Structure formats: C-alpha cells, structure tokens
Amino acid sequence: MFSENNKWIMRKAAGYFVLFAAVFVLQTTLVQKLAIFGVKPNLIAVCVACVAVMENIYVSAAFGLLMGLAADILGGGVVGFYAILYMWLGFLISIITDRHFVRNKTTCIVLSASLSAAVSLITYIFFFAFWGKGDILSAMRLMIAESVYSAVAVYAVYPAARWISIRTGPVEK
Amino acid sequence: MIATAQQGRNMFIFGDLLGVVISPVQKGMTILGNSVSQIGGYFKGYDELKQENEELKMAVRSMEQAIRDNDLYRQENEDFRKLLGFNMKDKSFDFEPAQVIAGEISNWFKGYTIDKGTLDGIKQYDPVINTDGLVGYISEAGMTWSKVTTILDVQSKVGAIVVKSREYGVVEGDLEDADKGLCRLNYLDKNTMVLKGDVVITSGLGGKFPKEILIGTVTEVGVESHGISSYAVIKPVVNFNELKQVYVIKDFKVVD
Numbered sequence: 001m002f003s004e005n006n007k008w009i010m011r012k013a014a015g016y017f018v019l020f021a022a023v024f025v026l027q028t029t030l031v032q033k034l035a036i037f038g039v040k041p042n043l044i045a046v047c048v049a050c051v052a053v054m055e056n057i058y059v060s061a062a063f064g065l066l067m068g069l070a071a072d073i074l075g076g077g078v079v080g081f082y083a084i085l086y087m088w089l090g091f092l093i094s095i096i097t098d099r100h101f102v103r104n105k106t107t108c109i110v111l112s113a114s115l116s117a118a119v120s121l122i123t124y125i126f127f128f129a130f131w132g133k134g135d136i137l138s139a140m141r142l143m144i145a146e147s148v149y150s151a152v153a154v155y156a157v158y159p160a161a162r163w164i165s166i167r168t169g170p171v172e173k
Numbered sequence: 174m175i176a177t178a179q180q181g182r183n184m185f186i187f188g189d190l191l192g193v194v195i196s197p198v199q200k201g202m203t204i205l206g207n208s209v210s211q212i213g214g215y216f217k218g219y220d221e222l223k224q225e226n227e228e229l230k231m232a233v234r235s236m237e238q239a240i241r242d243n244d245l246y247r248q249e250n251e252d253f254r255k256l257l258g259f260n261m262k263d264k265s266f267d268f269e270p271a272q273v274i275a276g277e278i279s280n281w282f283k284g285y286t287i288d289k290g291t292l293d294g295i296k297q298y299d300p301v302i303n304t305d306g307l308v309g310y311i312s313e314a315g316m317t318w319s320k321v322t323t324i325l326d327v328q329s330k331v332g333a334i335v336v337k338s339r340e341y342g343v344v345e346g347d348l349e350d351a352d353k354g355l356c357r358l359n360y361l362d363k364n365t366m367v368l369k370g371d372v373v374i375t376s377g378l379g380g381k382f383p384k385e386i387l388i389g390t391v392t393e394v395g396v397e398s399h400g401i402s403s404y405a406v407i408k409p410v411v412n413f414n415e416l417k418q419v420y421v422i423k424d425f426k427v428v429d
Contacts, residue, residue, distance in 0.1 A: 021198075024278075028286065029203045032276035038352030039280055074192065074286075075278045123281050133327045134348030142352070146280050 008169045015164035016051065016063050023047045023157070024070055039145040041153035042116045044071055048086050049112040050154065050161035052093035053103055064090025085122060089115055108161075109154045116150035117143050192286075192315040199275040200288055266383065267424040269293050273416050274318070283325040283351055287419060290315045298381060300422045306387035306410040307331065307375060308419050319421070323413060324388065325351040332378040333358055333388055335405075338366040341376055342405070344388055350406060354413055355392065358405040365403040367394050373407055383425040 027043045034040060044067050052060035068086030072079045093111050101107040120143040128134040271293075275286040289295055291314050301308040301321050309323035322329050324344055331344040335358070342358040350356060358373055371391045377384025389409040396403050 025198050027278055028199055028275035038354070042280070044278065071278055075282070120281070123279065127281065128327065128348065138349035142280055142348070 011168040012055075012059055015168040016059070016066075019047065019051075019160060019164055020063070020066055020070070022160075023067075024074065028074070036149065037145070039142065039149055041149040042119065042146055043150075043153060043157060044068075044086070045116040045119050046108075046112045046150050046153050046157045047161065048090045049093055049115045050108045050158050051165070052090045053097045053101070053108050053111060054161060054165040055094065057091055057094045057098075060090040060094035061087050064088070081126070082119075085119065089118060105154065105158050108158050109151045112154050113147040113151040117147040120146055189315045192318045196274055196286065196288060196315075196318040199286065200272070203274050265426055266422050269295060269421040269423050271295075271319070271419050271421055273321075273419060281348075282328075283323045283346060283413070284309070284312065285321045285323070285416065285419075287319050287321055287421070288317070289421065290317045290319050292316050294423050295319050295421050296423070300382045300386070300425070301419050302386060302422065303411055303416065303419045305412070306389070307382070308411050308413075308416065310381070311421065321419065324356050324409060325354065325413060327351070329356075331382055331388065332376040333373050334376040335367050335391070336372045336374055337368070338371065340365060340367055341378070344373065344407060354409065356389070356407050356409060358391070358407050359397075359402070361403040361405060363396060363401065363403055365394065365405075367391055367403070367405050369393065371405075373405075383422065 023043045027040075031040050031043060048060075048064045048067050051063045055063070064086035065083050068081075068083035069079075071082040071086070075082070093115065097103060097107060097111070101111075120139075124134065124139045124143070128139065129136075269289055271287040271289040273285045274288045277284045287301075295311055295314050297311055297314050299311045299314075301310060307324060309321050309326070309329055311319050312322040312328075313320040323346075324331055325346045327346040327348060329344075329346050332341070333344045334341050340361055342361045344356055344358050347355070347357045358367075361367060369391055373388045373391065375382045375384050375386040375388060387410050389407040389411075391405045392408045393406040394403060395406075
C-alpha cells in the first residue's frame with residue numbers, strides 16, 4: 001500500500017509524535033516540580049536539539065516546527081513565533097552537526113544548551129527588551145541557569161530520541 | 174485580510190481542540206505528580222510536621238483570642254458606622270472553582286492552565302483568586318481549559334492600594350523578582366509613606382478586578398533609578414509553588 005519511502009516517513013512521524021506528546025505533557029506537569037530556584041529545564045529545546053543531531057534537515061525542521069507550533073498554541077503567545085524559531089534552529093543544528101560534529105550525547109549536550117540560550121535570548125529581546133521590561137542582568141542569569149539545567153536534561157531525553165531514531169530507520173541525508 | 178482573519182480563527186479552533194485533547198492528560202499527570210510529592214513528603218517531613226503541629230496549636234489558641242477580640246471590634250465598628258451614617262457594602266461574587274492542571278512551558282512567563290473553560294462560563298480577563306488572595310486573571314479561555322496569567326508575570330497589571338497609607342499604585346510582575354515569588358507595586362509617590370509590612374489590596378480601579386482582594390505585604394521600599402517615583406516589593410499572600418485549587422470570579426458587583 002505504501003512505498004518504502006512513505007513507510008519510513010510514517011514510522012518517523014509516529015515515533016516523534018509520541019516523543020512530542022510526552023515532552024509537552026512532562027514540561028507542563030512534572031517538570032514544574034523539578035524547578036530549582038524557580039528555573040526549569042527547557043525540554044522542548046532539548047528535544048529539538050537531540051532530534052536535529054540525529055536526523056536529516058527535513059525531519060529536524062519538521063519536528064522543530066511541530067514543537068514550536070505547540071509551544072505557541074499552548075503557551076498562548078503569538079502563533080508562529082516559536083514555530084518558525086524552532087524550525088530554523090532545528091534546521092541549523094542538523095546542518096552544523098552534519099558538517100562539524102559527531103552524532104553523540106556530548107554534541108546533544110552542547111547544542112541543547114546553545115539552543116536553549118538562543119531561544120531565551122530571542123524571547124527576551126522580543127517580549128521584554130523591546131517593551132522596556134526586565135533588566136539584562138536578570139535575563140542573563142535566567143538564560144544561563146536554564147541552559148545549564150537543559151544540558152543536564154539531555155541525559156533524560158537523549159536515550160528516548162536515540163531509541164526512536166534507530167528504531168524508525170536510518171538517517172537519509 | 175479576510176483570509177488572514179479566517180486563518181486566525183482556524184488556528185484558534187485548532188489550539189482550542191489541542192487544549193481539549195491535552196488537558197485531561199495534563200490533569201492526570203498533575204494528579205500523579207502531586208501524589209508522588211505527597212508520598213515523598215510523608216517520609217521527609219515527619220519531624221517538621223510534628224514541630225509545625227505544636228506551632229499551629231499555639232497559633233490556634235492565639236487566634237481564638239483574636240476572634241473574640243474581633244467580635245468586639247466588629248460590633249464597635251458597626252455602631253460607629255451607624256453613627257456616621259455609612260452603609261455597609263457587601264461584595265457579591267459569582268465563583269467557578271477550578272483545579273490547576275498544568276504550569277507554564279517557559280521560564281519567562283508565569284502562568285497556569287486550569288481545568289475549566291468557556292463551557293463553564295469563564296471568559297478572558299476574569300479575575301482568579303484562591304482562599305489566600307489574588308492569583309491573576311484569565312488570559313485565554315478554551316472550551317474545557319483556561320490559561321491564568323499570575324500577578325508575577327510581567328504582562329500583569331493590577332490596580333492596588335496600600336491599606337495603611339491609602340496610596341494607590343499598580344502591581345506588576347518583574348523579571349528579577351518573579352523567580353523569588355515576588356512582584357512590585359509601582360508608581361508610588363517619590364516621598365511615599367509605605368513601610369515594610371504594609372498590606373496591599375486591589376483598588377478596583379479600572380473595573381478589571383473587584384476591590385479589596387488581598388494581594389500581599391510590602392517587603393522592601395525603594396526609589397526608582399529615574400528618581401521620579403518609588404516602588405515597593407510585594408510578597409504575595411498566594412504561594413504560587415503550591416497552587417492547586419483556584420476560583421474564577423465570573424461576575425462581580427458591589428451591592429449596597
């Protein structure tokens with residue numbers, strides 16, 4: 001019924017949809033209880049980075065778009081803001097990994113922390129700095145704390161993302 | 174433009190449906206998380222609970238005395254009001270109890286998702302309180318869920334008054350203070366009379382929030398860097414880390 005390529009896409013889509021749903025439910029529920037000094041890890045950034053490290057640019061961008069869109073809708077913000085942001089960052093991480101990094105946990109840790117910091121910085125600029133709210137020092141403190149915590153969270157997300165990546169078929173560049 | 178409006182509506186319906194699907198799962202996970210925390214708490218906090226129990230017994234005794242005193246003061250107050258010709262005003266609220274089912278995705282915004290929505294008569298901008306005081310307002314209402322923006326969020330603005338000095342200001346969230354569970358009372362006079370420990374309540378100005386809802390107490394007073402006005406750091410009476418049950422005020426009016 002489906003060609004081999006379609007089957008590959010279906011398997012990937014199903015696998016990553018489960019990961020997407022699990023991460024969103026965890027981010028809005030159990031992760032709230034793991035906040036340290038009011039800071040919680042950004043599992044969405046971690047998840048997008050881990051998938052982008054292991055997959056090709058199309059899967060990475062599509063997964064980033066899905067995660068960002070859900071963050072826009074469930075976060076009650078401007079629809080499309082995080083969708084576009086995570087899509088481009090997923091796309092970029094996939095390209096950077098392909099050219100400069102090895103696909104392993106260390107890469108995921110470095111890029112998850114970087115992605116989390118980038119998303120935080122852009123959020124600060126567009127939602128706070130432009131409106132004259134929040135001083136840069138407080139923002140930097142929050143950015144660094146979130147990035148470090150997100151890097152630690154890779155240990156929880158990476159095995160799941162890797163398992164899905166391996167079980168749903170090889171990466172097609 | 175028409176196409177854009179249609180797309181916006183479609184996106185809202187999609188978001189609403191996503192919320193309808195995901196909110197029962199979030200509710201289940203929150204209940205599970207709370208249960209796990211509760212079980213852990215039994216083992217962790219036995220000594221603390223024992224000590225707290227003793228302190229509470231003492232507090233109950235002093236409160237019983239305070240209630241007796243209050244009855245006396247209330248009666249005196251009513252007598253004085255009658256003498257002065259004031260009418261006692263009675264607040265009339267239409268509440269909708271709701272449970273917190275999810276927290277905010279991002280560290281940058283301070284909000285919650287609750288398990289009631291437009292089907293229960295909740296609308297955007299309805300005030301939200303709990304048994305302690307003001308929580309925030311409804312920033313988005315879906316069919317079976319709503320988003321609450323708390324007073325800690327930088328987007329939140331609440332007209333407030335300091336009970337003792339009768340000074341008006343606006344309670345706003347602050348990025349630096351929000352993680353410590355604090356917010357700010359801004360636009361106070363440069364030579365403000367507000368002191369540490371003063372109680373802050375809603376002023377009711379603007380008609381967004383009912384008046385005389387408890388917000389918190391002043392922990393610090395300072396002059397803004399521009400030197401034109403002062404601010405007070407407020408510790409809200411609501412413990413936002415332990416928020417489980419809230420009440421949405423669907424309708425409110427002051428009745429003579």
